[in-house]
Amino acid sequence: MKDKLEKNVASLFSRRYCVLTGSGTAALFCIFNALELSEGTQVLYPVNTCETAVNAAVFAGLKPVFLDVDMKTFNLPEQKIIQLIKNVNIPVVVGTHLFGQLMDLQKIEKQLAANKAILIEDSAQAYGGEINSKKAGQIGFASIISFGPGKLLDCSGGGAILTDSEEFHQKICRVANSLQNNPQIKLEMRQKMMREMFVLGKQALTPKAFSEKRQEI
Ligand SMILES: Cc1ncc(COP(=O)(O)O)c(C=O)c1O
Numbered sequence: 001m002k003d004k005l006e007k008n009v010a011s012l013f014s015r016r017y018c019v020l021t022g023s024g025t026a027a028l029f030c031i032f033n034a035l036e037l038s039e040g041t042q043v044l045y046p047v048n049t050c051e052t053a054v055n056a057a058v059f060a061g062l063k064p065v066f067l068d069v070d071m072k073t074f075n076l077p078e079q080k081i082i083q084l085i086k087n088v089n090i091p092v093v094v095g096t097h098l099f100g101q102l103m104d105l106q107k108i109e110k111q112l113a114a115n116k117a118i119l120i121e122d123s124a125q126a127y128g129g130e131i132n133s134k135k136a137g138q139i140g141f142a143s144i145i146s147f148g149p150g151k152l153l154d155c156s157g158g159g160a161i162l163t164d165s166e167e168f169h170q171k172i173c174r175v176a177n178s179l180q181n182n183p184q185i186k187l188e189m190r191q192k193m194m195r196e197m198f199v200l201g202k203q204a205l206t207p208k209a210f211s212e213k214r215q216e217i
Pocket of ligand 1: 025026049050052146
């Protein structure tokens with residue numbers, strides 16, 4: 001069941017690979033571990049992001065740093081991210097779409113890469129949306145989504161990592177395995193959540209259903 005769900009979710013987001021996790025937080029935690037960053041590496045978040053997303057960095061031994069948001073979009077101001085990382089060594093940016101509003105991450109993807117910063121897209125609050133013909137969940141080196149309470153597809157918990165890199169996908173699988181008994185974060189998606197996702201997903205995991213649900217919210 002897990003393999004089939006992972007394939008379906010990857011294809012829904014037009015990504016090559018998906019790994020289901022116990023939560024969106026676990027998905028970020030797994031990504032940070034798989035990136036093999038040294039302790040205390042700075043990770044950029046919007047100041048108003050969900051605190052559990054920040055815990056993922058703390059649990060992985062990294063240092064979260066925060067940037068204020070644009071008062072019109074309540075998301076990170078793209079150009080300010082670039083200014084900041086040019087001056088301060090911040091190797092990882094968690095590009096977070098908040099409250100269903102999509103950031104224009106494509107605008108800064110190349111500049112981030114030129115400054116050797118890795119873009120991780122947090123689409124927990126925005127999947128189902130699209131920007132410049134790209135889906136939330138399809139942008140950046142890797143993306144995370146959440147199936148937690150209140151999310152677009154609420155399975156009472158669960159999350160996913162999406163990426164196009166075969167090498168990174170393999171690393172994620174290895175890391176997820178090795179961290180299975182981690183006391184801080186439940187890495188694996190529970191069978192109950194997967195069953196719920198399987199049933200709900202048939203109706204809910206379609207572009208049409210995403211769009212209707214977003215209108216409703
Ligand atoms: C933006 C954002 N990122 C990550 C998460 C973490 O997801 P989860 O609750 O599945 O751990 C949340 C949860 O609310 C969120 O809003």
